[in-house]
Amino acid sequence: MSIRVGLFDSGVGGLTVFKRVAKLYPHFSFIYLADTARIPYGSKNLNEIRKIAKEIVSWFNMQNIDVLLVACNTTNSIALDIINNNLNIPVYGLIESVSLMVEDDRIGVLATPSTVKSNAYTKAILDFNPKAFVIEQPCPGFVSNIEVDYINVDKLRTLAIEYLTPLLKAEVESIILGCSHYPLIIPLLSELIPSKVNLIDPAVALSFKLESFLGAKIIDPNKREYLTNSKFYVTSDPDKFAIRSKNWLNICPEVELVSLRNKACVS
Ligand code: DGL
Numbered sequence: 001m002s003i004r005v006g007l008f009d010s011g012v013g014g015l016t017v018f019k020r021v022a023k024l025y026p027h028f029s030f031i032y033l034a035d036t037a038r039i040p041y042g043s044k045n046l047n048e049i050r051k052i053a054k055e056i057v058s059w060f061n062m063q064n065i066d067v068l069l070v071a072c073n074t075t076n077s078i079a080l081d082i083i084n085n086n087l088n089i090p091v092y093g094l095i096e097s098v099s100l101m102v103e104d105d106r107i108g109v110l111a112t113p114s115t116v117k118s119n120a121y122t123k124a125i126l127d128f129n130p131k132a133f134v135i136e137q138p139c140p141g142f143v144s145n146i147e148v149d150y151i152n153v154d155k156l157r158t159l160a161i162e163y164l165t166p167l168l169k170a171e172v173e174s175i176i177l178g179c180s181h182y183p184l185i186i187p188l189l190s191e192l193i194p195s196k197v198n199l200i201d202p203a204v205a206l207s208f209k210l211e212s213f214l215g216a217k218i219i220d221p222n223k224r225e226y227l228t229n230s231k232f233y234v235t236s237d238p239d240k241f242a243i244r245s246k247n248w249l250n251i252c253p254e255v256e257l258v259s260l261r262n263k264a265c266v267s
Pocket of ligand 1: 009010011013014039040041042043071072073074075112115143178179180181
């Protein structure tokens with residue numbers, strides 16, 4: 001029987017995790033939930049994120065999945081305990097996965113304001129490497145400028161320069177993309193940093209970590225095969241999500257509208 005892999009994010013950002021993992025395991029089924037009705041998560045407070053996490057877990061509890069990937073750093077940083085405590089299946093987060101694999105000592109993190117406020121990246125990195133110097137930079141403007149039908153590169157470039165400057169001044173050796181939306185603008189970010197600075201997408205580390213559970217990878221010979229076993233759900237505007245996904249998946253997926261609210265919540 002095929003393994004059913006669940007993933008969620010507030011929007012299209014988690015597609016960076018989906019693509020990375022689903023391409024390696026095209027023979028499994030993927031269930032992607034985007035809580036588009038409540039995007040952005042990154043400006044929400046701790047209580048709101050934890051409440052949302054409970055609703056997401058309730059929904060996934062009805063989807064018969066075998067493993068859940070938290071494709072959202074904001075939820076990962078603030079509510080991983082809720083997710084772990086209320087699902088009886090393995091749960092994989094981005095923050096724990098990447099923190100184990102960063103080799104440099106001077107590390108910058110770009111993330112949403114809520115993720116930065118949680119300090120989760122700094123704690124996770126220092127747990128593994130107490131010598132590390134970590135600087136976290138909130139990027140409040142990125143998600144709203146990535147979640148659009150047409151990307152305005154000039155606007156994103158101006159924001160990226162502002163957010164990268166403190167990290168480059170601090171002479172970081174690696175920059176972790178601590179929000180799953182940010183790998184979508186890697187080409188732009190790469191233009192703005194010296195080539196000796198490593199840009200790290202935590203989804204790569206997550207896909208390595210997953211091998212112990214999902215087994216050997218299969219490299220998808222037909223680049224799109226992985227999409228045929230995938231289902232996409234949103235909490236608002238399925239058409240908008242489908243159109244935006246096309247920018248990143250190259251096809252318009254079929255997207256179904258679901259409601260996460262008014263369900264009996266887990267405690
Ligand atoms: N992509 C998510 C993250 O990794 C959430 C972004 C948002 O909704 O602000 O943090």
